[in-house]
Amino acid sequence: MEDMLFYDRMQFAFTITFHYLFPQLTMGLSLMIVCFKGKYLRTKIEKYNTAAKFFMKIFAINFTMGVVTGIPMEFQFGTNWAKFSDLTGDIIGQTLAMEGVFSFFLESSFLALFIFGEKLMGQKLHFLTGFLVFLGSWASGYFILATNAWMQHPVGYEILENGKYVLTHFSALFSNPWLLPAFLHNQLASVVTSAFVMAGIGAFYILREQNVEYGKLFLQTGVVFGLVSSLLLAFPTGDWAAKNVVKYQPAAFAAMEGIFETEDGGSEIILIGQPNMVEKKIDNKIAVPNILSFLTYQDWNEQIIGMNDFKEEEIPSNVPALYYSYHMMVGLGTIFIGIMAFAAFLLWRKRIYNSRYFLWVIMFATPFPYIATTAGWYTAELGRQPWLVYGLLKTSVGISPTVSSGNTLFTLLGFIGLYILLGLLFLILVGKTINLGPESQKN
């Protein structure tokens, strides 16, 4: 039984972590492509259309990866989490089915038109198809976040005698207070990822002294999008999402921040340190007094309840992993604001294209938003453990009763092998596209 739970969780964690590398770029990049296309419609300058087509090429490869790694996610609810599906399908089946009907169709039907139909449809319709692809991908994010919001903070349900959860208020799924902050935070994070990717490619072209004209355009666009989105990511959306955790999952909040003791005169914010679960303290701690109370309640002396004052079963099952995920997300998010603010300053002073050291920094910063978004999702999901549906259903109850650990390990190994192959192919193909450059997209 323990084995079964372990391998089911490993398989879900591995496949979802790999999967989410792709949709975040899909969502952010679709917005930026639509902007390029819109700018081309207004100005009729060919450069913008070429830029849109170039990123569309990267988008198409990325989208394929997102689709093929996404289908296993939907299937796994049934294959590995059958009991969970059986008990809660009445509720989360709604949002997952809506995702398919309202967003996948929009995305995939119009993506084919966007890629193949420019000459057939004319520029205005082509812009419209691009916009619909963007809309579809964001709607998809919305329905997934609605599903996750119900698991984090269940609403609008009742429990039947046979233990099943049934829906009683459909609208509650979408007015769930957890949903909007989480959705906005998630979408802005995907814009940050795409902005860093675009700026990184731009920096690469400028440093390589190839496609410099496009390099400048990409860098400039990336920095503008990156600065705005990374600021909004921290405030108000990050702040808002954290306050939801304080309100609905207070024990998870204490674990994320690494607060063991409840301090009477306000809590410190821990910047660095390692949770010591035996002695219940943070080792090698660097902290700033009273900041956490202020950030959480806008009051320097407000009390924050530490883990020691919660019951054992309320505390998340893996505190150190949760603590590190959260600190990585917040730390990287802060660094992103710094990088983008400095880049924007250089851009304003017209010095960025000659600041070669800083261009190297921007280029090598490209993978880090992926790490931050992954850490962000780990924070949300580890914070919920040991619950599958917070406060209602334990994760250990949700697994498929008939699928043995040997079968799950077999498929987990298969997924690992297959996804390594996919990852390599993705890097080769995107690398090739970047190497060929935007000029190759002109007809």
Add this chain to the structure above:
Amino acid sequence: MEIFWYIIISIVLVIFFILDGYDFGVGIIHLFFAKKEKDKKVIAKSAGLFWDSNEVWLVVAGGMLFMAFPTFYASVFSGFYLPLIMVLWLIIFRAIGLEFRNQFNVQMWKDMWDKAFGVSSLLLALFFGIALGNIVRGVNLGSVGNGISKYEAHYFFLPLWDSSFSPASVHPGVIDWFTLTIGLISVIALAIHGASWIILKTNSTINEQLKSVVFNLNIGLLILTVFSLSIWHIVNPAPFKNFIDKPYLVIFPLIYLIGLFGLFFVKKFKKDIHSFIFSITVIVGGITFSLASMFPVILPSTNEVNPSLTIYNTAAGEYGLSVALGWGIVGFILLFVYLIVQKRLLGGKIDNMDYGH
């Protein structure tokens, strides 16, 4: 309400097998009949343009099944664990085969992905047929041995095969000689369907040859159909009971027969679309015929202890099903609008379409 969702999900599944079915069929034809690079390229493209929006119908069928019949979804997806995960792997290979073949202009690279596309399409067609065979045959719900259930009444687990390889065994596997027969029917029907699609959408040099291929495959389909009907009683003691009780259901086997006989005139058709229409008819008839023979059962139990799964004992709550009806209708109208817009704008022969052109 249960019947309504049962019909809706069946329609979505049938549309999936019509749309993505031709992609599988194109893959099979590509594997065996495309020899020149020009044909290989255009035939792969006839699937490559739409595979993604076609595959979405499967995702939606899965999502709706989850929403409307969660118990069935949980039971079947965990019970057929290994074959389903393998279907996922094959779907991945099929997709990257189509998407990546033209990324490098190197013959070795293209050949590699062509094979990935062809072989995975063939296996997918086989697996989906075997899946239908399993649903018709039924499973040992609750894994009953000596009159005692090992699991809750609606759970089971099937290995890929059992050593007897027989559908009549106490613990039948996923693959036995009955389900394999249905799998072969599926491969042949989808190959015919794919060939008809290629004839409709491309000017490949093998279009004329494909018409004879369709004719010959159709002979095979007829033989296998007769064979499967004659052995049906082994897995279901009264396979035609539903059609005798409710004579109007006979429409479904009739649809199948119309398609099957229509395809014999493939060489005489004046328009390319006629063959495609009859291959659609075969698919629609084949699936609805199988489902209608069992209704309202959706997964028969092969033991006496646990009852079969029906649309009534696996459905979600009445409230959930009715609100879903509201958004479902809106959604469906949108789906058909997208489908029509897409097929109209990218209608006609596709030989000269290319990325960004």
